[in-house]
Amino acid sequence: MDGRISVVQLIPGLIVGDLGGGLELYSIRLAQALDRRLFRVQMVCLWRFDRPVEQQWEAELRHDGIEVHYGPPYNPRMTHAVVQSLTDLRALIKRLRPDIIHTHGEYAGVIGMGLRLTNRSIPLIRTCHTTCEFPNHPLLRLATAMLYPFLATVQVGVSSAIVDNLRHHLLVRMTRQPIWAINNGIDIERIIQQRRGTNIRQDLGLHPNIPLFGLVGRLTEQKGIPDALQAFALVREQLPHAVLIIVGDGYGEKPQRFREQATALGLSQAVFWLGARPDAIDIIAGLDVLLSASLWEGLPTVILEAMAVGTPVVATDIPGTRELVLHEQTGLLAPPQSPPALAQAMIRLISNPGLAQRLATSARERAAQFSITAAARQYERLYRSLIPKTSQ
Incomplete structure (x- = not known):
């Protein structure tokens, strides 16, 4: 270990502008904006989609000193896709030994909770990027909302509306789970x-x-x-x-x-x-x-x-x-x-x-008020708050 805090950014895939969108782009830009003198950033994709854009984004990330890892090939049968990804990523996370797992997106959140069940010592940050997760699966939406207060160390909302939703959840209030407000941002330069x-x-x-x-x-x-x-x-x-x-x-x-x-x-x-x-x-x-x-x-x-x-x-x-x-x-x-x-x-x-x-x-x-740099500094404070000072 080199003394840096090791952070895994868990995302669906490197499919920006293709099968993915703003969530994936934001996660990439956040990884690039984090201070790599203090943080070892590793991008872990739930699945490999075999799309041309994956190679482009992977090359850009590796050029910036960010490690990229993939789960299994994407399976359109979602239940199988989640099980396969969780199985593969358990072994990967055991090998990477991160200090923090940070999830982006509804399926990354589910798999992040699955990983937490196997290793409660790794803090889990769940960033919620939308006001409506699993729109076609209301029972799954309800179940995950009930589990996050117990399995996520911290939840983050990217907008005021999301933060309000999280803070008003009964189980969040009961468990006194920390909810952070960190807006999405862009890298204008x-x-x-x-x-x-x-x-x-x-x-x-x-x-x-x-x-x-x-x-x-x-x-x-x-x-x-x-x-x-x-x-x-x-x-x-x-x-x-x-x-x-x-x-x-x-x-x-x-x-x-x-x-x-x-x-x-x-x-x-x-x-x-x-x-x-x-x-x-x-x-x-x-x-x-x-x-x-x-x-x-x-x-x-x-x-x-x-x-x-x-x-x-x-x-x-x-x-x-x-x-x-x-x-x-x-x-x-x-x-x-x-x-x-x-x-x-x-x-x-x-x-x-x-x-x-x-x-x-x-x-x-x-x-100009929504800067990825400002968001990265806030996440860095969050990451440091979860690691014992003796380990930093």
Whole structure:
């Protein structure tokens, strides 16, 4: 041992911009921002997905001195996937001998609790990134919420809404479990450095004056893709040349269903499905408006990125998002599951460039308050608080 505190960051996988999203990106940026003179950072993925983006992110992490380890290949049968991952990671954790295990995401949290059962001496930090975990499995959501107060050493919420939910849980109050508030953050300098100069309008052969909207994220129901498509269809009634870009990928049949919905709405020539893109930040910067139609979120990284590069935002008025997008100040909000309201806000920003510019300027200032460096310093204090001073 070299005297540093060894921290395992447990995440689903290195699938940013592909099958994953803001949670994975935030975990990577946090690992990079931690002071590696004091902390030995190891990124442990629950599964290997065999996607091209994994190699890109692994190379970047290893270049920054961060170890990367994988569990088994991903199995779409989720129960089997969890059991296989837990089995493999038990052996891996025994070999790595970390001082702290820090989980990100619902399945990482479950496996983290499983690892804690086999070794109670390793503190477990669980960061909750969303206001609604396991949306399709309410019993599992209830069960995990009841177990975290007993098996996690500390829980962290990335937004005020999440922290409030955690602190009001009966078992959290009974056990007096510590709840920390550490906001999501972005690395603005890295965002600027990694811009690739992509001109998405030019690449797609679009006229410079065509209204260009974009949605960036996993292709899931959570992201409100059906609502976004319906809203865009309404926008096209008034702005017939408008184009919508969708960046991201998803599991199973849902991406194809969304494409079929776009075709049914008469949008097949107006919606570009770009899949996972390593230059997503350049695409965001080239939009007239970033659209977020999510039904629930934590503290959405993609909105922070849009704000940081000066792209106006239209988003749903949901917990987490509304902490970033202050209506009429740093963007426009619309009720969730309300395509007409989303469409109205989208049209308003295109029709009023002065308003769009004012909101974008204020949003850039707001985004600067959410720094990954500040988040990393808070996590470092948390890590140190869990390790006996004689061990540091």
